[in-house]
Amino acid sequence: MATFSTNEFKSGLKVMLDNDPCAIVENEFVKPGKGQAFNRVKIRNLKTGRVIERTFKSGDTMEGADIIDTAMQYLYTDGQFWHFMVPDTFEQHIADSNAVADAKKWLKEQDVCTVTLWNGQPLFVTPPNFVTLRVTDTDPGLRGDTSGGGGKPATLETGAVVRVPLFIEVGELLKVDTRTGEYVSRVKE
Amino acid sequence: MKSSSAWKPAATLETLRLRARLLAAIREFFATRGVLEVDTPVLSHAASTDPQLHSFTTHYSGPDAPDGAPLFLHTSPEFPMKRLLAAGSGPIYQIGKVFRNGECGRWHNPEFTLLEWYRPGFDHHALMDEVEALVTGLLDSGLKQPAASERLSYGALFLRHTGIDPHTASAADLRECARAHGVGEVPGLTLDERDAWLDLLLTHTVIPCMEPQRLYFVYDYPASQAALARIRPPSPGQACALAERFELFINGIELANGFHELADSAEQRRRFERDNARRQTQGLPTMPLDEPLLAALDHGLPPCAGVALGVDRLLMLAAGAGTISETLAFPFDRA
Numbered sequence: 001m002a003t004f005s006t007n008e009f010k011s012g013l014k015v016m017l018d019n020d021p022c023a024i025v026e027n028e029f030v031k032p033g034k035g036q037a038f039n040r041v042k043i044r045n046l047k048t049g050r051v052i053e054r055t056f057k058s059g060d061t062m063e064g065a066d067i068i069d070t071a072m073q074y075l076y077t078d079g080q081f082w083h084f085m086v087p088d089t090f091e092q093h094i095a096d097s098n099a100v101a102d103a104k105k106w107l108k109e110q111d112v113c114t115v116t117l118w119n120g121q122p123l124f125v126t127p128p129n130f131v132t133l134r135v136t137d138t139d140p141g142l143r144g145d146t147s148g149g150g151g152k153p154a155t156l157e158t159g160a161v162v163r164v165p166l167f168i169e170v171g172e173l174l175k176v177d178t179r180t181g182e183y184v185s186r187v188k189e
Numbered sequence: 190m191k192s193s194s195a196w197k198p199a200a201t202l203e204t205l206r207l208r209a210r211l212l213a214a215i216r217e218f219f220a221t222r223g224v225l226e227v228d229t230p231v232l233s234h235a236a237s238t239d240p241q242l243h244s245f246t247t248h249y250s251g252p253d254a255p256d257g258a259p260l261f262l263h264t265s266p267e268f269p270m271k272r273l274l275a276a277g278s279g280p281i282y283q284i285g286k287v288f289r290n291g292e293c294g295r296w297h298n299p300e301f302t303l304l305e306w307y308r309p310g311f312d313h314h315a316l317m318d319e320v321e322a323l324v325t326g327l328l329d330s331g332l333k334q335p336a337a338s339e340r341l342s343y344g345a346l347f348l349r350h351t352g353i354d355p356h357t358a359s360a361a362d363l364r365e366c367a368r369a370h371g372v373g374e375v376p377g378l379t380l381d382e383r384d385a386w387l388d389l390l391l392t393h394t395v396i397p398c399m400e401p402q403r404l405y406f407v408y409d410y411p412a413s414q415a416a417l418a419r420i421r422p423p424s425p426g427q428a429c430a431l432a433e434r435f436e437l438f439i440n441g442i443e444l445a446n447g448f449h450e451l452a453d454s455a456e457q458r459r460r461f462e463r464d465n466a467r468r469q470t471q472g473l474p475t476m477p478l479d480e481p482l483l484a485a486l487d488h489g490l491p492p493c494a495g496v497a498l499g500v501d502r503l504l505m506l507a508a509g510a511g512t513i514s515e516t517l518a519f520p521f522d523r524a
Contacts, residue, residue: 029294033436033446034416035241035388037291038375053373055393057385058291060377 003061006039014046014067017054021046021065021118029058046116046123047098065118072115074107082107084115084122095122103127105160106178127178132187133157135172138164154183198518204508205518211327211504212284215304218323224280224306229269231286235479236261238464239416240471243290245299261476262288265497266305267417268482271450274307274493275485282306284500295512296442298521302500309491313418313433313449316494317406320437320445324404324498328507338404346407350398351390356411356429360386370394384413401440408435417457418448437498439506447496454486 004013009027016022022043031037037058044051046067056062072084072093082095082104093115099122100107106127107113114126138154154164154174162176164183173187198205219226236244242264250257266283273281287303308316321338347355353366363386367373372393378385399405412420415432422430433449451457458478465475504516514520 029292029297030392031241031292031294031297032388032391033443034239034414035391036382036385037241038389038392040393055372055375055389057375057377 001066002064004064005061006056006058009039009041009062014065015043015062016065017043017045017062020048021067021123023067025051030055031058046118066120067123068117069114070117071112074109074111074113076109077104077107082125084113084125087112093117093122095125099123100125103178105158106131106133106176108133108158129177129179130175130184131178132173132175133160135164135168135170135174138168138170140169195523199514199520199523200516200518204504204510204516207508208504208516211500211507214327215284215323215500218326219282219306222280222319224282224308225278227270227273227278227281227283228285229266229273229283231263231288232260233263233268233479234258234260234477235268235482236476237264238461238468238476238478239264240464240467240473243292243473244476245288245290264289265303267495267497268479270305270307270495271482271490272485274309275488275490280306280308293521296502298501298513298517300521300524301513303497304500305495305497307450307493307495309493311494313408313435313447313494316447316449316496317408317435317437320447320496320498321404321406324437324439324444324503327503338406340406340408342409343407343411344409346395346405347390350395353390355387355390356431359383363387363390366390367394384411387411387414396438396441396443399438399441403439405438406435407438408433410434410436415451415460416448417451417460419451435496442502442505443499444502444506445496445498447494449494450490450492452486452490452492454483457486458483 004015009024011024011026013024014021015024022045024041025044026042028040029037030040039056039058041054041056042051043054070086073087075083075085082100084093084095085091095115101124103125108131111128111131113128116123133156135154136157139152151163151165153161154168155161162181162183164174173189175184175187176182177184216226244264245262247260247262248257249260265287266285270281270283282305284302284304286300288300290299293299308319317340344354344356347353351366351370353362360380360383363383364380367386367390372389375389409431412430412432415434418432418434420430420432435447436443437445461478468475501513501516505513508516510516
């Protein structure tokens with residue numbers, strides 16, 4: 001893998017730190033007029049999501065991390081692992097529950113997700129920004145109430161629970177924003 | 190260029206007007222005090238030997254140089270200004286662009302505007318008084334008035350914010366202190382680099398503890414960081430020699446750096462040569478010594494103090510800007 005000098009540091013660069021894959025969040029050049037130059041760097045550990053701060057002597061290097069984002073179709077889960085496929089090549093990848101993490105409640109078979117591979121292994125899974133899912137459970141709908149005020153919880157086919165307007169009924173298809181977990185609209189079949 | 194608006198200035202027109210007013214106010218300040226404005230070359234045959242400063246180099250070819258000659262863009266106008274002082278100029282100041290390779294970031298642009306001035310008969314304490322008068326005057330005139338000014342030694346400042354004596358602590362002590370203050374490991378920083386550990390603590394621990402809107406004049410630096418300042422031998426009761434150097438900090442910004450100027454030509458030559466030796470061990474190019482400066486010191490530099498002040502950073506404070514780019518018509522990425 002390539003190495004990157006502090007002069008190449010920028011937001012989004014994928015590097016190895018303490019044997020974990022990380023992404024640079026922020027890079028600040030600090031230098032006393034007559035003294036040693038440093039780069040003060042905020043780095044996100046891509047395994048844990050934690051952001052830490054590290055300081056480097058300007059000119060030092062970090063090893064790059066072999067990180068690739070790949071669009072993959074979600075196939076199924078066997079209960080322990082989640083199976084994905086690259087549509088063009090039919091190449092299959094298996095992600096564990098650490099990798100799917102919070103994404104699992106949005107995963108619907110056939111949907112195309114972004115699977116981030118580290119050294120060829122799924123590191124984490126990002127669901128589509130919007131998913132269409134069926135309501136499997138919610139309190140009975142209030143006919144005529146289209147105000148959207150108030151709201152109630154609804155369970156979707158993947159197990160996710162979102163707040164929906166009172167008029168939503170079991171069996172309806174909903175569009176949901178996975179980034180915020182919020183209901184967007186009903187979807188006509 | 191990244192976007193179609195990249196031709197536009199980065200600074201607002203309001204900030205550029207403020208820049209013009211600031212420059213006019215600086216010139217007025219020195220005019221009323223009888224300090225002469227001078228103009229010295231940007232291109233020089235010699236360069237700063239300081240291993241922490243990287244000069245841009247260029248090449249001249251033409252009359253007087255049939256084989257061509259390397260030239261350096263100055264990192265400060267210090268050397269020719271000292272030659273003027275040795276020639277009897279009396280107090281002088283200069284406002285001009287200086288160039289430092291490798292320096293770019295929130296507080297740095299590879300070329301920037303420096304105000305530098307020299308006061309025969311002043312020591313660094315007398316010059317701190319004048320810097321304070323200038324800066325508070327400039328920031329006061331319709332701008333942000335600094336709450337107060339504090340003057341303390343480098344040793345006292347470190348003791349206050351780190352609990353460590355920067356003059357006697359070993360590099361291992363400084364590393365331990367950095368760890369205790371949550372600075373963490375710095376890959377590649379070895380215990381051979383004691384001054385770099387001091388710089389690390391200064392930038393990561395000490396400066397962030399300074400109160401906002403307050404001028405901090407920090408003086409008497411470790412002798413190893415004397416640069417071009419006189420070194421004062423230890424007085425009775427003191428552990429070590431100190432450099433008669435000062436810096437001004439405000440809101441986390443290093444605004445000015447001054448010296449009670451070294452006037453001893455032999456000592457100056459030793460420092461240049463030691464810098465070049467360090468450059469060699471660090472794999473950096475060695476720099477040609479400024480022989481005309483050394484000759485001027487031989488002739489006799491009047492006892493004096495001098496200081497360099499970052500005008501763009503002063504404008505950052507006056508305009509309330511968060512980055513140096515906001516104060517420049519065309520910062521590095523648009524230049």
